Amino acid sequence: MNPRLRWRKFVSNFMLTMTGLCAVVAVSVLFFILGYLVYYGGTSINWNFFTKLPAPVGETGGGMANAIVGSAKLLALATLFGVPIGFLGAIYLAEFSGSKVAFVVRYAADLLNGAPSIVIGMFAFTIAVHPFKHFSTLAGGFALGIMMIPITLRSTEQFLLAVPRNLREGAMALGASKWKTIATVIVPAAYRGILTAILLAFARVAGETAPLLFTALGNRYWSRGFNEPTASLPVMIYNYGLSPYEDWHRQAWAAGLVLLALILVINIVARAILSRGVSVPRA
Amino acid sequence: MKRFAGILLAGVVFAGVVLAANALTITGAGASFPYPMYSKWFDEYHKKDTNIEINYQSIGSGGGIKQVTEGTVDFGASDGPMNDDQLKAFQDKHGFAILHFPTVLGAVVPTYNIPGVTTDLNFTPEALSGIFLGKITKWNDPAIAGANKGVNLPGNDIVVVHRSDGSGTSYIWTDYLSKISDEWKSKVGKGASVNWPVGLGGKGNEGVAGLVKQTANAVGYVELIYAIQNKMPYGTVKNSSGAFIKADLAGVTAAAAGAAKNMPDDFRVSITDAPGKAAYPISSFTWLLIPAKFSDGAKRDALKGFVKWMLADGQNYAESLSYAKLPKEVVAKEVKALDGIQ
Amino acid sequence: MSTASTTLPSAGPVVGSRSFLRRLREGDEIVRLITFLFAASVVLITLLLVFELWQGSVLARHKFGFAFFATRVWDPNAGEFGALPFIFGTVVTSAVSLLIAVPLGIGAAIFLAELAPARVSDTLEFFIDLLAAVPSVIYGLLGFLFVVPLMRDFIQPRLKDSLGFLPFFKGPAYGIGFLTAGIVLAIMVIPYIISVSREVLLSVPRDQREAALALGSTRWESTWKVVVPFARTGIMGSIFLALARALGETMAVTMVIGNTPSISASLFSPGYSIAAVIANEFTEATGDLYPQALIELGLVLFLLTFILNGLARILILATSQRGSGMGNA
Numbered sequence: 001m002n003p004r005l006r007w008r009k010f011v012s013n014f015m016l017t018m019t020g021l022c023a024v025v026a027v028s029v030l031f032f033i034l035g036y037l038v039y040y041g042g043t044s045i046n047w048n049f050f051t052k053l054p055a056p057v058g059e060t061g062g063g064m065a066n067a068i069v070g071s072a073k074l075l076a077l078a079t080l081f082g083v084p085i086g087f088l089g090a091i092y093l094a095e096f097s098g099s100k101v102a103f104v105v106r107y108a109a110d111l112l113n114g115a116p117s118i119v120i121g122m123f124a125f126t127i128a129v130h131p132f133k134h135f136s137t138l139a140g141g142f143a144l145g146i147m148m149i150p151i152t153l154r155s156t157e158q159f160l161l162a163v164p165r166n167l168r169e170g171a172m173a174l175g176a177s178k179w180k181t182i183a184t185v186i187v188p189a190a191y192r193g194i195l196t197a198i199l200l201a202f203a204r205v206a207g208e209t210a211p212l213l214f215t216a217l218g219n220r221y222w223s224r225g226f227n228e229p230t231a232s233l234p235v236m237i238y239n240y241g242l243s244p245y246e247d248w249h250r251q252a253w254a255a256g257l258v259l260l261a262l263i264l265v266i267n268i269v270a271r272a273i274l275s276r277g278v279s280v281p282r283a
Numbered sequence: 284m285k286r287f288a289g290i291l292l293a294g295v296v297f298a299g300v301v302l303a304a305n306a307l308t309i310t311g312a313g314a315s316f317p318y319p320m321y322s323k324w325f326d327e328y329h330k331k332d333t334n335i336e337i338n339y340q341s342i343g344s345g346g347g348i349k350q351v352t353e354g355t356v357d358f359g360a361s362d363g364p365m366n367d368d369q370l371k372a373f374q375d376k377h378g379f380a381i382l383h384f385p386t387v388l389g390a391v392v393p394t395y396n397i398p399g400v401t402t403d404l405n406f407t408p409e410a411l412s413g414i415f416l417g418k419i420t421k422w423n424d425p426a427i428a429g430a431n432k433g434v435n436l437p438g439n440d441i442v443v444v445h446r447s448d449g450s451g452t453s454y455i456w457t458d459y460l461s462k463i464s465d466e467w468k469s470k471v472g473k474g475a476s477v478n479w480p481v482g483l484g485g486k487g488n489e490g491v492a493g494l495v496k497q498t499a500n501a502v503g504y505v506e507l508i509y510a511i512q513n514k515m516p517y518g519t520v521k522n523s524s525g526a527f528i529k530a531d532l533a534g535v536t537a538a539a540a541g542a543a544k545n546m547p548d549d550f551r552v553s554i555t556d557a558p559g560k561a562a563y564p565i566s567s568f569t570w571l572l573i574p575a576k577f578s579d580g581a582k583r584d585a586l587k588g589f590v591k592w593m594l595a596d597g598q599n600y601a602e603s604l605s606y607a608k609l610p611k612e613v614v615a616k617e618v619k620a621l622d623g624i625q
Numbered sequence: 626m627s628t629a630s631t632t633l634p635s636a637g638p639v640v641g642s643r644s645f646l647r648r649l650r651e652g653d654e655i656v657r658l659i660t661f662l663f664a665a666s667v668v669l670i671t672l673l674l675v676f677e678l679w680q681g682s683v684l685a686r687h688k689f690g691f692a693f694f695a696t697r698v699w700d701p702n703a704g705e706f707g708a709l710p711f712i713f714g715t716v717v718t719s720a721v722s723l724l725i726a727v728p729l730g731i732g733a734a735i736f737l738a739e740l741a742p743a744r745v746s747d748t749l750e751f752f753i754d755l756l757a758a759v760p761s762v763i764y765g766l767l768g769f770l771f772v773v774p775l776m777r778d779f780i781q782p783r784l785k786d787s788l789g790f791l792p793f794f795k796g797p798a799y800g801i802g803f804l805t806a807g808i809v810l811a812i813m814v815i816p817y818i819i820s821v822s823r824e825v826l827l828s829v830p831r832d833q834r835e836a837a838l839a840l841g842s843t844r845w846e847s848t849w850k851v852v853v854p855f856a857r858t859g860i861m862g863s864i865f866l867a868l869a870r871a872l873g874e875t876m877a878v879t880m881v882i883g884n885t886p887s888i889s890a891s892l893f894s895p896g897y898s899i900a901a902v903i904a905n906e907f908t909e910a911t912g913d914l915y916p917q918a919l920i921e922l923g924l925v926l927f928l929l930t931f932i933l934n935g936l937a938r939i940l941i942l943a944t945s946q947r948g949s950g951m952g953n954a
Contacts, residue, residue: 012843019736021732022730023749023819025733027753029812029815030759057318084663089660096657097664105665105667111674114931117875118926119873122923123673126677133355149667178656207760207763208760210904221336228310238765238876238880242489242493242880244489244509253766259760263758263759263760268755271751447884449911478699478702478703497773497774497800498799
């Protein structure tokens with residue numbers, strides 16, 4: 001073997017090992033984050049955290065019960081607002097529309113998807129807070145819902161389009177009207193992918209903080225109904241993390257762990273659902 | 284799966300709607316300077332009358348002024364009184380005035396984190412203005428060392444920390460610096476948000492305290508209780524009579540003595556660099572900003588009830604949190620002024 | 626409306642349009658209308674967003690014009706608003722993040738696409754996708770409480786000792802600043818580079834590789850000199866995607882960048898980004914001009930991310946079409 005070949009082989013092995021290292025580094029970051037949160041947050045997750053309201057500044061013993069419920073309400077509102085629009089809009093794109101309209105709607109969805117979350121927050125403030133003269137859970141749900149629309153829309157459309165033609169044609173041959181075909185044949189055939197899309201959109205907005213700063217604001221108490229400002233996990237993490245109080249730091253870690261665990265579980269479940277079904281094009 | 288989702292949804296709706304009982308929620312936002320005091324007060328008041336919840340968000344005095352002017356919160360809070368332009372903006376927007384109600388007296392202290400320095404540092408006005416102007420860059424600079432003989436000051440670079448948000452605490456600090464330094468007055472001026480010559484920005488008093496606590500060689504300005512609660516050292520400041528005063532209840536009360544006698548009707552007054560041998564020079568009132576008219580009678584009465592309580596029983600909680608009580612003359616004047624809220 | 630499934634359609638073409646009345650009767654027209662309304666609402670919301678951004682910044686745009694982008698001063702007290710410090714901070718932190726994330730990301734993508742067996746590759750990709758799902762505020766929390774002390778006490782002093790002669794590493798080591806923000810951003814955008822690059826690399830036709838190997842190249846040479854260049858545009862697309870994400874990041878950046886509108890050659894200096902200043906100052910921007918200046922900043926950010934996302938999409942599409950177009954040589 002001549003020296004030049006030996007060198008090239010060495011370079012090849014070296015560089016390929018380096019790429020392996022890059023992959024290892026990238027993946028290990030995830031485990032590092034998880035481990036760090038488990039270590040610092042795990043010890044602070046106690047009964048108080050889940051059941052108590054925040055204590056006055058500087059006092060210990062408070063919890064994030066209202067933030068947990070607040071986040072749940074915000075996400076429920078976001079789903080109620082964003083998913084129907086995304087889902088039904090996708091049905092229109094996949095089943096009814098012409099290519100020009102479809103292009104415009106997809107373009108708009110992409111614009112919305114690319115908008116930074118802080119810009120969505122400003123927008124939601126202008127539309128849902130300013131005219132009504134108060135911060136509210138509704139406004140926060142609106143902001144988060146907007147962010148769910150594009151993901152739901154594009155993914156649902158792709159999964160609907162991927163349903164094999166023979167299923168549609170079979171239904172048509174039996175005389176089913178279009179909407180019946182959609183409702184009883186096409187959507188059920190694509191339901192795995194659609195559910196995955198909704199879950200992923202949900203997980204995406206579960207951690208969003210910036211839009212909530214200008215819409216849901218915050219609350220030291222329980223937020224009643226949907227018209228009052230509400231505490232939420234991400235905003236509490238932000239406020240407590242930057243503070244000088246050790247007790248608040250520990251609560252921030254605990255909240256971070258709870259939030260991250262929720263998001264990761266949803267992601268894993270979503271992908272498991274998808275992989276069990278027919279393989280379909282990735283979003 | 285569907286059934287589970289349905290139950291979950293119903294549960295959340297239940298939590299949201301059905302719990303909307305008789306309670307009255309009032310939302311306020313603003314200064315972080317008095318936040319420890321207010322959070323304690325609102326908590327105690329809620330214990331007294333469980334139907335009333337006063338939700339206060341510490342977003343900075345600038346935020347308080349803006350949101351109460353916009354009408355998105357029921358009351359605001361600020362340690363820098365609203366200036367004439369801001370008062371006019373409110374009047375123009377709503378057709379009625381907004382009133383200032385002093386709540387407590389507090390002190391803004393220079394807190395620092397210098398490795399190896401455990402004693403209280405003495406700060407002259409020249410040292411403070413020089414540091415924040417960026418002209419004094421090392422801890423062992425003669426301007427600082429001169430007042431601290433015997434202290435082993437390192438030659439490290441000073442890390443200045445200021446507020447990144449619109450802050451009444453910044454207003455108090457820059458108001459003081461403008462009074463004692465002509466260079467500061469012309470170059471930077473006083474305000475809730477100024478063009479800081481140097482330094483890192485922290486959000487809220489909490490953020491500044493957090494940064495100083497974490498960063499070696501840092502110096503920042505925070506309300507007294509934040510330094511105490513976090514066991515952070517804070518220095519003395521030389522007052523107009525030449526005495527080095529460490530911020531405490533006596534020093535703050537002394538600073539307010541003159542203003543108490545001559546309080547203007549709108550309660551807007553600055554007591555920084557106050558005369559008097561015992562006065563702490565960076566003291567200030569802090570105010571609740573309450574609109575003069577409420578369309579919701581229940582909210583108005585609840586808020587007036589709180590202010591009455593605050594002026595009486597509430598004052599007794601102040602000293603344990605290192606805020607000074609309001610002078611008697613001011614309290615009497617405020618009780619009368621409450622009638623102005625309709 | 627009747628359910629038409631009980632009777633077979635009478636003579637008449639099944640393919641081709643049914644009459645309007647027929648469609649109405651079968652309920653399709655209503656469903657079409659309903660779904661159209663929902664699809665239209667997406668467009669409506671987007672138009673409203675763009676409109677609000679444009680209209681909400683009108684005062685600022687007229688007052689400052691294009692000088693807005695060149696002015697360094699941001700002084701709310703004096704009513705002077707300049708976007709330069711924020712644009713600078715946004716650009717610098719994004720550039721630093723790409724400098725770190727691109728080599729790491731492409732390297733990892735090469736490993737996943739070329740070397741790793743399919744199951745290992747899929748498993749690792751699964752974890753990378755999970756990394757992309759971690760919320761920004763958690764990166765910010767870790768950034769502020771872990772990365773900042775690490776930078777301040779270990780990394781920055783060492784950088785200063787070894788590379789302190791460069792203008793990038795001058796000044797006191799706060800731990801907070803452009804460099805730290807760039808590092809946190811790098812971690813956040815790596816998953817995007819990896820997953821997209823991996824896909825475009827996988828879509829490169831096998832015969833490209835095989836031809837190179839047949840000509841005697843090593844594994845690395847065939848990868849680096851044939852496969853990667855083939856997928857070049859797609860990889861560029863992934864970088865644009867990552868950049869668009871980095872530009873819009875708010876929480877993680879505002880917790881570690883220092884929130885000071887300063888322009889400095891040193892990466893150790895604290896700074897500000899567009900998203901961070903909006904997050905900090907929007908709720909307190911009094912008067913008319915101040916909030917509008919912030920909205921104008923939001924408009925700028927929106928346009929930037931929009932352009933980048935569009936470019937990214939075109940590039941990625943171009944590569945996958947090229948890959949499938951070439952087919953079998």
